[in-house]
Amino acid sequence: MATVSYPSYFIRASSNRDSHDQNKQKLNNIRINGASSMSSMKPDTLSQPAGVVSTYNSFTSVNGNSITTEECRQNIPTKKQSVDPHRQGLIIEGGVGYRQTVVIRSYEVGPDKTPTLESILNLLQETALNHVWMSGLLSNGFGATHGMVRNNLIWVVSRMQVQVDHYPIWGEVVEIDTWVGASGKNGMRRDWLVRSQATGHVFARATSTWVMMKQETRRLSKMPEEVRAEISPWFIDKQAIKEDCPEKIVKLDNKARYMDSNLKAKRSDLDMNHHVNNVKYVRWMLETIPDEILESHKLSTIILEYRRECGNSDIVQSLCQPVEGGILEDGLKHKNGINLNGFSLASEVLEGSGLLCNFEKLPLRYTHPFQVKGEGGNEEIVRGRTTWKGKIPSKPITT
């Protein structure tokens, strides 16, 4: 496996771990059978207060073990941890959930000082991985359990839904809770709740569904009993987003009102698994939304149905089509007015009556097919649905 070159004083005692370079990222989470430990296995060097520097001599090697400097430096726990001061994480929900405190960083926000959806999805990925990290059964790589690695299995995400009620802002302190549950017989659900650390007020909720895939054949797999024994003790029956009947996104043909074609992944879009990270698709998806919509609206929900992987040589296209059947198909004023269930109203009429103002407050919905150009036609990588709420005019509050 790949290691980084590093001076030998970075080597320290470590157990021999399965090292495995999964091709598909994302995570699960896990628990040592019967483990309910609150003890920390963090080495002394990591629990030292900031500013205290250990000597290089603390890095010694263990005879007979083949270890990599990478594993030593990452220091992935081999037993369950209850608190991680560096990640500002702790185990909650009676020992099976994870909470992390994060500050919204300057580079995570857009011009309106609120985090981009890409930043939010990155934080969800990060907290999910840290949940697995704390569990003690993370193999190196993008999050499979040791049992999964022994069975050559990886997790693949099949569905993700994020609902943003309010956006946090630059510098704000938020708490992200995440936990997992069963999804059918062979799947796993992972949910998140993002709240203000100061008030507990909910910013966003998210839910996702994961299934297992054979790494070599890329075919879906049942969950082996060995893996079920690892992860099922972590399952709880709690849903961040209540859905009696999850919304299905209807397939579109290849025509759409807005389209970005001939997109190709840049090197900076690749993740640890040498694949285009699924979060990156979202950036391309949202770039198709017209500026006028983004000025007056804010994304409130996104649903992503993942259908196939995207490689770094794939040429992709991002389509965007207003959802039909609503009162208003698209918040855009057309050149000569607005199309309202087939009746065209002149802009002047709408503006004079104040109707336009109200239309701008209506939620808008778009379908986003994200396709790769294949020999036999276009194949869908992701099918997305976004909902956008009208912005409430901002003004300073004078008290």
Place this chain on the structure above:
Amino acid sequence: MATVSYPSYFIRASSNRDSHDQNKQKLNNIRINGASSMSSMKPDTLSQPAGVVSTYNSFTSVNGNSITTEECRQNIPTKKQSVDPHRQGLIIEGGVGYRQTVVIRSYEVGPDKTPTLESILNLLQETALNHVWMSGLLSNGFGATHGMVRNNLIWVVSRMQVQVDHYPIWGEVVEIDTWVGASGKNGMRRDWLVRSQATGHVFARATSTWVMMKQETRRLSKMPEEVRAEISPWFIDKQAIKEDCPEKIVKLDNKARYMDSNLKAKRSDLDMNHHVNNVKYVRWMLETIPDEILESHKLSTIILEYRRECGNSDIVQSLCQPVEGGILEDGLKHKNGINLNGFSLASEVLEGSGLLCNFEKLPLRYTHPFQVKGEGGNEEIVRGRTTWKGKIPSKPITT
């Protein structure tokens, strides 16, 4: 100024601050004259342990002040702080420097599990801003002091140099120190040191130079005495990178071996100041480097000379030219061999003699003009220089 819409229970007591939307980002840092306080002004709600949620009632408003919900939620300190538990930051260097502990996150790394240069620059920006945040004199926005806001001044970066000796890896805990010093009569230097939290070993060093600009006229300005009084108490004479004579990058004409043309900023490239963030240029700059170089080499130094701003409607081009005069202009094997000071050696000869292997270990240097297409020809936004070191073959260490 822009505020986000938010329920009124998010309003809390706050002083009236100058709110100012700087057009150019980045920061300085500052100190209240005579302040040497170690006292924390953090409100109770922020020093509560994770999981304790304050009631909405703690958010009350102050009569007679015009405040924004945004300011309340950001909670930018109005007095110097010595410790920030959420940012994992503390004041060092006898009260004038700043140290922050960060964990390298899953989405900050590339396929080799080390952070991209863009991620490193983002972390430098973030820690610099948090340094100013802790100082107590940060105005809202991208980092000017209150004195600068009163004088309609913003900081602009004129030079940045980053030297990476070793790369941290995914999950590794690093400490980033940052501090400021004088640069000539009217400028400021900001330096950084990035180290392993476990061992203190240095990963990277960086230095940058900042000058002041009139916000409206976009002309450089002298440092007013009012501002000098704010920031000069923070200056220390300590350099992360020793340079007797900083390297100047020679101007190139518009020809280069590698070029990406017709680049245009995406919405996701814009920062809080509605400009293309200077970190984003670097992504475009490094995309011109050929894959073959990236497979065998790792960036060790980047120097960026900033020359003008880049707006979101600018069409830009990123050029890349191997630095002339070295033994080897470029590490690439050309079709029929390698050009060695004018003598062409066949690949077979090089490979047979083992020369090629050694060439791949040589540092490579590139000049990167980054230009906007103007009416009167191309104008330089940034002039960059990168140096790349040959990767040491990675292998597991068996002990």
